[in-house]
Every structure is written in C-alpha cells, then in structure tokens.
Amino acid sequence: MGNFFSHLLQRKGDDRVNLNEFKKSHERFSQGPLGLGILTQKDDRGYSTSVLNRKIKPKDDRKELFHSLKYEDDEEVFHAFHGGNSDEILVRHEPSNIVISRGVLQCLRPGAWLNDEVINLYLELLKERERREPEKFLKCHFFNTFFFEKLTNGKNGYDFKAVRRWTTKKKLGYTLIECDKVFVPIHKGKHWCLAVINIKNETFQYLDSLGGEDIHVLEVLARYLMEETRDKGDTEIDSTSWKKELVDDLPLQKNWRVCFFVTNDAFFIIFLL
Structure with a gap:
C-alpha cells in the first residue's frame, strides 16, 4: 500500500x-x-x-x-x-449504514486526507471479525470518530449525557466494563490519534504518530469510564487512578497520510505514512 x-x-x-x-x-x-x-x-x-x-x-x-x-x-x-465517476457507490455496509463512494475511498491515495467514513467502516469490520471468531480475539469495543468530539463538546469541555445512550446493554449486547479494550479515535485537527482504554490491564493509552502527548485525553476517558460503569449499574470503579500511558514507541509520520496496523490481539495503531 x-x-x-x-x-x-x-x-x-x-x-x-x-x-x-x-x-x-x-x-x-x-x-x-x-x-x-x-x-x-x-x-x-x-x-x-x-x-x-x-x-x-x-x-x-x-x-x-x-x-x-x-x-x-x-x-x-x-x-x-x-x-471515472467519483459518486459511484463502491461499498454499502448495511449494519452501520456506511456508504463508501469512489470519491471517499480515494482519500487513501498519497497526499489525500483520511475521512471519517473510511475509518468508521474499518472499525466496523474489526467488530465483525471479532464476532466471527470470538475465541481468537480479545473482546473489544470500537467507538466511531464522532464519540470523543461529542463527549468533549459540553459547556465545560465534558458532557457525559451526550453519549450516555451510545452504550446501553440493549444496544450493544454487553457493557463496556465487560470488554478487554475500548478504542477511541481522536481527531487532532490535522491528523488522527488513538486512545485505548485497556480495561484488562487497568491502563489508558494515548498513541500519536506526530509524537504529541495529550494526557488530558486520558483524563477525560478515565472520568468517562467511571461515570459509564456507575450509570450502567456495574460495580463502581475508580478508573481515575488507573495508569495513564503516553505510548512513545511508535512509527512516526513522514507526511499526512494515515494507515492502520492491526496485531493479533486487536490492538491497532493509527500512524501516518
């Protein structure tokens, strides 16, 4: 690629x-x-x-x-x-209602800017892979590209109520605290980063291919997870005391194109080519 x-x-x-x-x-x-x-x-x-x-x-x-x-x-x-036709529909993912046209897909060409639809479709495919082979992969939840923006769009930079209904057990079939890892794509204006709530190891991780460090993202997610578990009736946890890791052993970007790399435990890194 x-x-x-x-x-x-x-x-x-x-x-x-x-x-x-x-x-x-x-x-x-x-x-x-x-x-x-x-x-x-x-x-x-x-x-x-x-x-x-x-x-x-x-x-x-x-x-x-x-x-x-x-x-x-x-x-x-x-x-x-x-x-020739950039409006031609190449993929229609029925479960998520995501539609990928030729014009959208061409964001993967060198020098282009990655868009939400391609990222979100990729995350949906990761979900489906886990459902097909649950014995092979960790149990994970993948938030879409709009989650963190919605969560932090409140008056004081935080609004749990805005995303409260995103994770009802009726909707998901599970609660977040049952997962091993939760993945949160973060848009930083000019590039994409990734935050991981590693429930299995009680760790919050932040990955940035520009080498940036944003501990605030992890603090927001720690607060979110604590409120989320309380709201859904699970045992209350103090996730604010969990380890917060700014992962620095990452490939660094050489231009502005984004790629995904998936490992065997569904821990994936977004990095720029």
Missing part, C-alpha cells in the same frame, strides 16, 4: 495508468499479491518491513491476519482508484 501506491499514483490521478502497468509495479514492489500482506514482508534478518521502512518484530501468527489479494482483486482495487 505504501511504496507501491506512492509509485503507482505518482501521476496524481492520471487515468491513463493502465492495468498492465499496475501489475508490473505490483510485482516489482510487493513481490506478491497486493493487500495488507505488504505490511508484513520480511527482510533478510527476519524482521517485517513496514511501509515506513522501519523494523518491527513480527508476530508469530501475523500471517493469519494479513491476507494478500489475488490478481482479480487487484483489478477491483485499480478501478476503485482510477474509475
């Missing part, structure tokens, strides 16, 4: 790029089918080569998580990025 798409799309959307060139570039950069598997190619020392050309120790079962695409799928990808 990284180096490969950067090369392929260097003409800035020129539709004259043909499928044969697409496949030749594909073979030269990925040495295999296009897909998420390109994020986990190994160098001669056995390390995974990320799209940032940084070295990340591979997970033993990562191959099970990243499935490469077949060439017929590559053709679908090519037409999604180079078709």
